[in-house]
Amino acid sequence: MSWETVDLDRNEGVATITVDRPDRLNAMNVETLEALDEALDEARDARALVLTGAGDDAFVAGADISYMAELDVEQAQAYAELGHHVTDAIETFSCPVIAAVNGYAFGGGCELALAADLRVAAESAVLGQTEIDLGIVPGWGGTQRLSRLVGDERARRLVFFGERVEASEAREMGLVGEVVADDDLDDHVAEMAADLAAKPKHALQAAKESLNQVHESHQSAGLTYERRLWSGLFGTDDQREGMRAFVEDREPDFE
Template sequence: MESELVSLEVDGNVGTLTVDRPEALNALNVETLEAMGQAVTEAQDAGVRALVVTGAGEDAFIAGADIKYMKDLGTEAAQEWGALGHAVADSLAEFPGVTIAAVNGFAFGGGCEMAIACDLRIASESAVIGNTEIDLGIIPGWGATQRLPRLVGDETARRMIYLGQRLDAERAREVGLVGEVVPDDELDARATELAEEVASKPAFALQTAKQSIAQGYEASQNAGLDYEKRAFASLFGTPDQREGMAAFVEDREPEFE
C-alpha cells in the first residue's frame, strides 16, 4: 500500500500493520484512520491469518485521536468522525484472521480502543494504557463503552472510563486488558512469534472459533450456545479436521493447509 502514515508488511501468513506518525505519537487523524482501514483490507485480501498492529517509534502505540482535529468539531462532523473510527475498529474485530495488538508506549483514548478491538494484546513493560476521554469532556467514541467491560469487567471498566485511569503494563495484565507483558526490546519479536504460532493453526477452525466467541457477546447465552453447536459440527469433514485428528491418532505433527 502507498501511505506515509501507515505501513503494511506481509510475510507469508503473517502481516504487520504499523501506524507511522511517531512525531505525533502516532495519533489518529482522518488520513491515518483511512490508511489503517485500507491496510486491514489489503491484509485480508493477501490472505493474512495473523495481523500484528503496532506503532512506530519507542514512545507510543497510538497515543489517541488527534485532539487538534477534534476540538472544533460540531455534532454532525463528530458523528462522521466517530463512524470512521468505529469502522476501523470493527475491521480489526471482524478480520477473518487473528489480530494482535503489540502495545508499545502510550495507548490512550482511541489508541486503547484500537487495541481492545484486536483479539489478543501484548504490552511492553513501559506501556501505559487508558481511556482518558473524560478529561477532554467526552466519552470513548470508538467502542470502549461496549468492548472494555466485556474484557476487564464492569467495575474496572467504569473506573477506567469515569476516572480516566491510566494503567501501567503490569496492572493492565492483572485486570485482563493485556495477555502478557514483555521487555521493551522483545515486544516485536514476541508479537511475531505469537502471530506465527496462531497462523500455523487451521484457518477455517480459527475463523469459526472467532465468530463463535463474538456471537456469545452479541446474543443471549443460549443463543450463543446454539451457534456454537452448529459451528462445531460444521468443521467436521473439512480437510483441516480430517488432518488434525488423523495426525493425533497417528502420533505426528499435523500439516494444515
Template sequence: MPKPVDLDHTADIARITINRPDSLNALTKETIEALSDALDRTQDARAVTITGAGDEAFIAGADIGYMQDLSTTEAYEFAKIGHDKVMRKIAGHPAPVIAAINGYAFGGGCEVALACDLRVASENATIGQPELDVGIIPSWGGIQRLARLVGDERARRMVFFSQRLSAKEALEVGLVGEVVAQEELDERVRTLAEDLADRPKIALQAAKEAFTRVHEAPLSAGLAYEQRLWSGLFGTHDQREGMAAFVEKRDPIFE
C-alpha cells in the same frame, strides 16, 4: 511525507504500523483511512499484528487538534468512520489480530487494542480511556469492549476517573494477555503470529467468529451459532487431516 501507515505483508503474516511517531501515532482522518486500507489488503493473511512506530506510543489516541472544532454532525461522522473503517474491520477480520502495545495506548489507541483478539504489552506501556479529561467519552467502542473485558466496575473507574494503567496493572485486570520487556516485544508478537499462522485456518476463523458472538448475542443464540460453526468444519481438509493425524499419532499438515 512518510505514509501514516506502513504495511509489511509477507507470506501468511501481516504487520501494520501506525507511522506518526512525532505525534505519538495519534489517529487523524487520513490515518484512519490508511489503516482501513491496510486492513482491507490483509484479508488473506493468517495472522495480523498492529503496533506503533517509535518507542513512546502504540497509539496515543485520536488527534485532539483535529477534533476540537468539530460540529456535532462532524463529530458523529468521525465516530462512524472510526467504527466502520477500523474497529469493526479489526474485530471482524478473518484472521486473529494481535496488538503489540509498545507505549501509550490512550483513547482511540486503547480502543484499537480492545478491538484486537490478543494484546501483548511492553513493560513501559500505559493504557487508558482518559477522554473525560477533555470533556468527551470513548466513541469507538471503548466503554462497550472495556466493560466486557475487565468487568463493569473496573471499566467505570477507568473511564470516570481517566485512570491510566501500567502494563503490570493492565495484566492484573485482564486488559492485556501478557507483558514482556520492551526489547522483546517484537519477537514475542512475531512468535505468536507465526504460531497462529500454523493453526488450521478455517477452524481458527470459525473460533474467532464464535468468540464475537459471546458478547453480541444471548447465550442460547451464541451456543446455537457455535454448534453450527463446529459442525460446518467437518469435511474440510484441516478437520480430516487433523483427526487422521491424531489417530495415526503424527503431526498434522494443515492447509
C-alpha cells in the same frame, strides 16, 4: 498500496500493520484512520495480523485532539462512524489480530487494542480511556468492549476517572493478556503470530467468529448508542475547554 501514515508488511502469512506518525505519537486523524481501513482490507488474506505503532513512545496515543477540538456534532458523528468502522473491521477481521502495545495507548488507541483478539504490552506501555478529561467519553467502542475484559466496575473507574494504568496493572485486571520486556516485544509477538499462521486457517476463522458471537447480540445496539452520545458532546463548553486545554498544554478549567 502505500500510505504516508500506515505501513503494511507481510511475512509468510503474517501481516503487520504499523501506524506511522511517531512525531504525533501515532495519533489517529482522518487520513490515518482511512489508511488503516485500507490496509486492513489489503491484508484480508493474512493468516495472522499484528497491529502496532511506530517509534519507541506510543502504540497509538489516541485520536487526533488537534483535529477534534473544533468539530461540531455532525462532524463528530462522521469521525465516530469512521473510528467505529475501523475498530469493527479489526474485531471482525478474518484471522486473529494481535495488538503489540509498545507504548502509550490512550483513548482511541486503547480502543484499537480493545478491538484486537489478543493484547501483548511492553513493560513501559501505559493504557487508558482518558477521554473524560477532554469533556467527552470513549467513542470508538471503549464503553462497550472494556467491561467484558476488566469487569463492569473496573471499566467504570477507568472511564469515570480517566485512569492511566501501567502494563503490569493492565495485565492484572485483564486489559492485556501478557507483558514482556520492551526489547522482547517484537520478537515475542512475531513468534505468536507465526504460531497462529501455522494453524488451520478455516478452523481458526470459525473459532474467532464463534467467540465473537458471544457479545454480538447486545453489543451492536450499545455501539450505536455510544456513537450518538460521543458526537453529541461536541460543541459543549466542557468539550471545547477540555480539548483546547490539551492543545495549549494546560490544565482544563471545567464549569
